[in-house]
Amino acid sequence: MTIVSTADLLAILPELLVMAGGCLVLVLDPLTAKDRKDWLAYFSLAVLGAAFVVGYWFMGALTGSPRPAFSGLYVLDAYGAFWKLLLILVSGLVILLAKAHLKLEEIDLPEFYAFILLSLSGMMVMVSGTDLLVIYLGLELMSLSLYVMAGFKRYAPRSLEAAAKYFILGSFSSGILLYGISLLFGRTGSTTLAGIRDGIAGLPPGDPILLMAMGLLVVGFGFKVAAVPFHMWTPDVYEGSPTSVTAYMAVASKAASFAAFLRVFLEALGGIKESWRMLLVAVCIATMVLGNVVAIVQTNIKRMLAYSSIAHAGYALIGLVVADAAGTASVMLYLAIYAFMNLGAFAVVTMLRRGGLEGDEIDDFTGLARRNKWAALVMLLFMFSLAGIPPTAGFIAKFYIFMAAVGANMTGLAVIAVVFAAISAYFYLRVVMVMYMKEPGETAGTPGYDVRVVASPAAIAVLLVAALGVLILGVFPDPLIQAAQSAILPLK
Amino acid sequence: MVPIFFAYFALVSIVAGLLTVSLRNPVHCGIALLALLGHVAGLFVLLHAEFVAVVQIIIYAGAILILYLFVLMLLNLKTEERYFHRRHAWYITGVGALTVELLMVLLASRFSGAKGPATVAAVEEIGNSTAIGILMFSDYLLPFEIVGVFLLGAIVGAIVLAKTPSPADLSGDER
Amino acid sequence: MIPLSYYMILSAIVFVTGVVGVLIRRNIIMLLLSIELMLNATNINFVAFSYYLGNIAGQVFVFFALTVAAAEVAVGLAIIIALYRGKATVNVAELNLMKW
Numbered sequence A: 001m002t003i004v005s006t007a008d009l010l011a012i013l014p015e016l017l018v019m020a021g022g023c024l025v026l027v028l029d030p031l032t033a034k035d036r037k038d039w040l041a042y043f044s045l046a047v048l049g050a051a052f053v054v055g056y057w058f059m060g061a062l063t064g065s066p067r068p069a070f071s072g073l074y075v076l077d078a079y080g081a082f083w084k085l086l087l088i089l090v091s092g093l094v095i096l097l098a099k100a101h102l103k104l105e106e107i108d109l110p111e112f113y114a115f116i117l118l119s120l121s122g123m124m125v126m127v128s129g130t131d132l133l134v135i136y137l138g139l140e141l142m143s144l145s146l147y148v149m150a151g152f153k154r155y156a157p158r159s160l161e162a163a164a165k166y167f168i169l170g171s172f173s174s175g176i177l178l179y180g181i182s183l184l185f186g187r188t189g190s191t192t193l194a195g196i197r198d199g200i201a202g203l204p205p206g207d208p209i210l211l212m213a214m215g216l217l218v219v220g221f222g223f224k225v226a227a228v229p230f231h232m233w234t235p236d237v238y239e240g241s242p243t244s245v246t247a248y249m250a251v252a253s254k255a256a257s258f259a260a261f262l263r264v265f266l267e268a269l270g271g272i273k274e275s276w277r278m279l280l281v282a283v284c285i286a287t288m289v290l291g292n293v294v295a296i297v298q299t300n301i302k303r304m305l306a307y308s309s310i311a312h313a314g315y316a317l318i319g320l321v322v323a324d325a326a327g328t329a330s331v332m333l334y335l336a337i338y339a340f341m342n343l344g345a346f347a348v349v350t351m352l353r354r355g356g357l358e359g360d361e362i363d364d365f366t367g368l369a370r371r372n373k374w375a376a377l378v379m380l381l382f383m384f385s386l387a388g389i390p391p392t393a394g395f396i397a398k399f400y401i402f403m404a405a406v407g408a409n410m411t412g413l414a415v416i417a418v419v420f421a422a423i424s425a426y427f428y429l430r431v432v433m434v435m436y437m438k439e440p441g442e443t444a445g446t447p448g449y450d451v452r453v454v455a456s457p458a459a460i461a462v463l464l465v466a467a468l469g470v471l472i473l474g475v476f477p478d479p480l481i482q483a484a485q486s487a488i489l490p491l492k
Numbered sequence B: 001m002v003p004i005f006f007a008y009f010a011l012v013s014i015v016a017g018l019l020t021v022s023l024r025n026p027v028h029c030g031i032a033l034l035a036l037l038g039h040v041a042g043l044f045v046l047l048h049a050e051f052v053a054v055v056q057i058i059i060y061a062g063a064i065l066i067l068y069l070f071v072l073m074l075l076n077l078k079t080e081e082r083y084f085h086r087r088h089a090w091y092i093t094g095v096g097a098l099t100v101e102l103l104m105v106l107l108a109s110r111f112s113g114a115k116g117p118a119t120v121a122a123v124e125e126i127g128n129s130t131a132i133g134i135l136m137f138s139d140y141l142l143p144f145e146i147v148g149v150f151l152l153g154a155i156v157g158a159i160v161l162a163k164t165p166s167p168a169d170l171s172g173d174e175r
Numbered sequence C: 001m002i003p004l005s006y007y008m009i010l011s012a013i014v015f016v017t018g019v020v021g022v023l024i025r026r027n028i029i030m031l032l033l034s035i036e037l038m039l040n041a042t043n044i045n046f047v048a049f050s051y052y053l054g055n056i057a058g059q060v061f062v063f064f065a066l067t068v069a070a071a072e073v074a075v076g077l078a079i080i081i082a083l084y085r086g087k088a089t090v091n092v093a094e095l096n097l098m099k100w
Helices: A006-011 A013-031 A038-061 A078-104 A111-128 A132-150 A157-188 A193-201 A208-225 A234-240 A243-268 A270-296 A301-322 A325-351 A373-387 A393-407 A411-437 A457-475 A478-486 B002-022 B026-046 B050-075 B089-108 B120-126 B128-137 B141-162 C004-024 C028-053 C057-087
Strands: A067-069 A074-076 A352-354 A451-453
Touching: A006 A013, A006 A067, A006 A074, A013 A038, A013 A078, A013 A111, A013 B141, A038 A078, A038 A111, A074 A078, A074 A111, A078 A111, A078 A243, A078 A325, A078 A457, A078 A478, A111 A132, A111 A243, A111 B141, A132 A157, A132 A243, A132 B141, A132 C057, A157 A193, A157 A208, A157 A234, A157 C004, A157 C028, A157 C057, A193 A243, A193 A270, A208 A243, A208 A270, A208 A301, A208 B089, A234 A243, A234 A301, A243 A270, A243 A301, A243 A325, A270 A301, A270 A411, A301 A325, A301 A393, A301 A411, A325 A352, A325 A373, A325 A393, A325 A457, A325 A478, A373 A393, A373 A411, A373 A457, A393 A411, A393 A457, B002 B026, B002 C004, B002 C028, B026 B050, B026 C004, B026 C028, B050 B128, B050 C028, B050 C057, B089 C004, B120 B128, B128 B141, B128 C057, B141 C057, C004 C028, C028 C057
Parallel strands: none
Antiparallel strands: A067 A074, A352 A451
């Protein structure tokens, strides 16, 4: 029997800060005057800043030696610290984005910031938990907050529909995940990742229940990272949710799910690598094919970005399939870069307004270069980056993933990925073409068609960070690559 | 005695489960689920998990299910559902095949995992709830804390979503 | 003494019943009830393993799973009420503003 120690509490200091911040926002909300609600956003940002500083300090202090906490349920390591820093940064950007966007959508509730913080704390728990139960709880905390945020536009049936679909499929998938966890517990007598690894080592190879549990975990995590065939919620939920929430889902929840996915499969299920590899190769190819092909026919930019996010999950899965040091580092690099470019693309979508609505049709981008050349320019940058065209960061991300696949003698997979990356250029560049080659007004022609760009300082700040991130990481990726390589999981 | 009780609880659980997903009237489904929950609690007693059994009755049957029935009656959905999905028939075939496979695997598996320290006798000595409590507040303290935050999020989330939108909200665009 | 595999078979049957329920029903509340079946199957597994492996941790997991289920139900029913207010339906086939 162990009692909680100061060292344990210190280990979860960033999480505690974020959780306490979330609770404080809820408490401060009724105490704040109506015209001062912006302060709550600044307060949340300050909390995130503090958590970032602590996390950064941990990352520096920790290279090499993972420190277990809470009787082995949690670990303080460079891998977790890397993801936490990324997630905190993304959450900060989303809060900035939401501050501008929620007002436009008339859903300016301060609870939103509290849910971002709660969701973030769930993600942070996910990336550092070394016990399946803790990871499951973190995942549920993240998802629950996202279900609520997806339905935040309560007056809009679309948003509620998105929340309902997300909720049903989300809890369905976590039920499957939990069943897998229970089978693993039964077969190995433990839910900690180390205990499961030891338990698997003592089992005969090809144990059917173990394989079944592994399959159920693939389904559960596959839902969360939106891999085919568990992707069917993605387009609807991305389209219906408020765009700042969509950005958060597409970037942060995917990154956190990948982090947990990698940790669970490499640390706990490393002993049956050969069996899950086969399964994941199939999932990975299907994801790349379906994501990229279906994205071509989309007319709504949020749906297109949803399929693009499915496709990107496919590329990132290559790193997991490779399952070595280079693979892990390339997934971390990929999702970090993906965060910048995708967040930037969604930020442009939030700024575009058609009448009182959001300009989320690709047609609304027609002639954007004439209306607002800066918005068109950054969108061009993000689209190039998503397509993986040098010198943007997207190229670096794809390059390292493909190199990792080639390095592990999976050239076939790398070739398929390159082919589909080339196909993806078509639908990304179509947006660019529509923005630059067409005149404004030259569209399907809804009456009262007035698209305008609403730029607020907060949204511009987000765009600036994202655009600079994409450009700088595209030209000088070395610091990030080194950070990712020094933070990989110790493979056993 | 134990095999007889097991057979009874297991059979009723399976039947109640089948009824839960197949009855037309959602209220009847809820009551079938109630039967399932009660009999699963009986199974827990057979497994010497008395505390979990009681909690299952109090929380599942007493709180969760009542919430369901309350919403069902609030929305008055008794005759809402006339048909099931037909287009997912092939799904069902797949799931059925998987089930058969799964049952074969389970029947064939001779299962004896690693024996832990908490044998029934050892647990009975200090009492079931004491043993659970000690474990929950020592080794599993962190999940306990996370669950606390989780509940807070759920409460606030439920209020935010179910709150009647103010007239200002309603005047927004209905798309 | 009942063999452990009997409990696992029971839980597998209940779990699959729940999965089938999610796939065939159209009423959202029924989907939620089916998910409860799945979670209950998991609980049977955890408690059975706890007994047969002599590891009381399994019973602790049931508590967490139960709490999560309760909290999810609260949010899920709130979503359903909000949805019903807007559309007066809880039939998933009618949730078709976007392609399902």
